[in-house]
């Protein structure tokens with residue numbers, strides 16, 4: 502009997518102790534949240550009072566796995582399983598502020614993750630529709646958000662690239678994973694006057710704000726960011742967005758570096774023959790291919806900022822339609838960004854002819870089966886190095902150009918680095934936002 506009473510008292514004491522430590526924990530989370538908002542979010546310039554208030558209120562630690570709860574209010578993203586992350590608090594604050602929500606909006610979120618961003622949005626907008634492609638995450642986020650009492654959030658497991666047509670148009674769209682391009686269905690599902698916040702790019706990404714006015718999209722770059730890539734298996738229905746995997750590059754050749762250097766010349770005449778997909782893949786790899794596990798590339802780059810984007814203008818390549826393609830180093834693939842035949846200013850439809858004309862009539866561009874277009878995003882490097890970054894980018898184009906020269910020579914191909922062209926005309930023709938620095942036509946010797 503005595504023994505039972507002792508056990509009972511011990512249990513009551515233990516219960517009280519855990520209750521009080523729970524209370525302490527709660528108080529400490531409130532303090533951490535306050536510090537997070539003041540020091541990480543407000544201090545960096547987020548001003549929207551409603552956003553700041555909601556971020557002070559929503560319990561971020563409930564959206565991370567148990568073992569990371571202590572770190573939930575730190576100034577960093579955290580793993581949430583399935584190789585996915587919950588974004589850094591500041592990025593959540595910034596992206597939410599950019600949507601300028603007043604309370605009546607229908608918002609679409611792509612990339613639910615653990616549901617934290619959806620919870621923040623739900624307190625600031627009327628309805629939130631959120632899509633997650635990974636089923637385990639979609640399921641657990643749905644349960645978590647329901648348990649927390651959110652009634653204005655709909656979670657769906659599906660391909661975010663395609664948006665959620667049934668409930669479109671949306672006043673706000675927020676994408677928390679990075680596609681290489683802005684998905685067309687999302688642009689279509691944005692309401693007139695609506696705002697979309699989306700990270701775009703591969704290894705280097707930029708957070709963009711898109712606004713729709715009179716059916717037209719205005720785009721603004723906000724800051725460089727790093728998000729997990731958007732998973733999208735089927736690029737249905739839009740041939741311009743189709744991703745084409747390139748054959749794996751060879752890393753052993755039959756000719757020495759010394760021989761290649763001594764043979765290399767600028768060559769402006771090419772045989773009237775197409776190139777193979779393998780040859781094209783090899784050249785692009787030599788230009789900007791990934792050669793190190795951490796993302797390092799074939800040519801050196803100041804602070805590994807990789808400011809040069811590689812495009813490919815195709816005239817005659819086996820298994821590739823003519824047109825302009827963007828090379829994606831991380832997947833060693835191409836994405837078509839423009840058809841090859843498009844009448845411009847009464848000059849007929851051939852993009853090669855039009856590019857040759859923009860390059861002051863240099864005829865080899867018209868004749869070459871391909872032209873590699875190297876274009877720079879200066880901000881990636883000046884963002885780190887200030888004005889000196891301009892010098893670095895101009896140096897880097899040389900490294901990439903030389904790699905293309907040597908790789909072409911090693912495959913008995915011919916190329917020339919073309920720097921003389923009308924900048925504005927080339928940019929306009931290829932609809933590029935980057936600054937084009939080199940055009941390198943390549944053909945067979």
Ligand SMILES: Cc1cc2nc3c(=O)[nH]c(=O)nc-3n(C[C@H](O)[C@H](O)[C@H](O)COP(=O)(O)O)c2cc1C
Nearest residue numbers: 765766767768769860863902917918919920921922
């Ligand atoms: C920055 C730069 C710009 C160039 N621009 C052109 C050009 O617009 N058209 C052209 O035919 N060659 C161009 N070239 C190639 C040079 O004419 C060529 O490298 C030079 O004549 C030396 O010949 P080599 O490359 O065969 O050694 C350019 C080269 C460099 C480095």
